[in-house]
Amino acid sequence: MTRNRANPDGTPGEHAATYYRQRASLGLLISEGTQPSEDGQGYFSTPGLYTPEQVEGWREVADAVHEEGGHLFIQLMHAGRISHPDNTPHHRRPVAPSAISAEQDMHTAHGLEKTPVPRELGTEEIAGVIGEFRHAAASAITAGADGVEIHAANGYLLHQFLAPNANQRADQYGGSLENRARFVLEVAQAVADEIGADRTGIRISPAFPLGGLDEGGTETVRAQYRYLVGELAPLNLAYLHVHHLGDDELLRSFREVWSTALLVVRYGRGRDAIGADIEAGLADMAPLGRFALANPDVVERLRSDAPLNDVDPATLYVGGVSGYIDYPALARA
Structure with a gap:
């Protein structure tokens, strides 16, 4: 849902x-x-939440959402190795679990560039990164948001720590599946301690190969994520948000140990299947992404079985108003 329209x-x-x-x-x-x-910035023109000015900017967003009766969780995303020096304020090399390039194409102000070999985070630096998440979470609450979502999915830093081909560390944050999960668990604990577990959600994407990640075969993935979710469950976070690729057995195992809300989104899910996981007892909530992007009144459209606007791919990441706030709402009598 990145829109590349930040200042x-x-x-x-x-x-x-x-x-x-x-x-x-x-x-x-x-x-x-x-x-x-x-260090957490990956793409150009994405927002942050670590300076007073950014807090004030998010306050305007939170106030707008609350005025319309909605609630806002701000997703905290450290891109890790999915970055390029041209896209960050300090122009330094990205940081990552290990010095292994993602070998991904990255849009920069100078055109398409390959992601460079990142700098491996020192063991003593990891506490500082956890502190950055803690500070950003506190800043979100200061800005008036209702909570935060920790992004541990889709190829970014926390997901990189979970993936054996991106994490080849020899310290307590690498090697065994328990060690690879340690960073994610410590971030979640720190954020929950800072703002409350009921204000903290987390997103995962088991076996999702974005960003050049390879988490291994089915049984390896199942073991990694059953351990991770089992260790997260006692924290009683607000929700678990799963970008699901179809391993329903794994999803059911999450359901067995997770006591709060479970959000599930399936890649490529059509309109008719939005509620399927809820009806099957596998989920409590069905997140909407592209449908909501192109349809500001998507709830009304679904209730009335009205047609949906299509996403305009050409305007997703180019900035400006077009394809951002000008998608039409339903005509009203």
């Missing part, structure tokens, strides 16, 4: 409050990925 200083763009206000009828809005530090 150069990482504050939300001038139309961000309108964008989120338009979609407040969804009830709970999970924001675009928001970096907790300069």
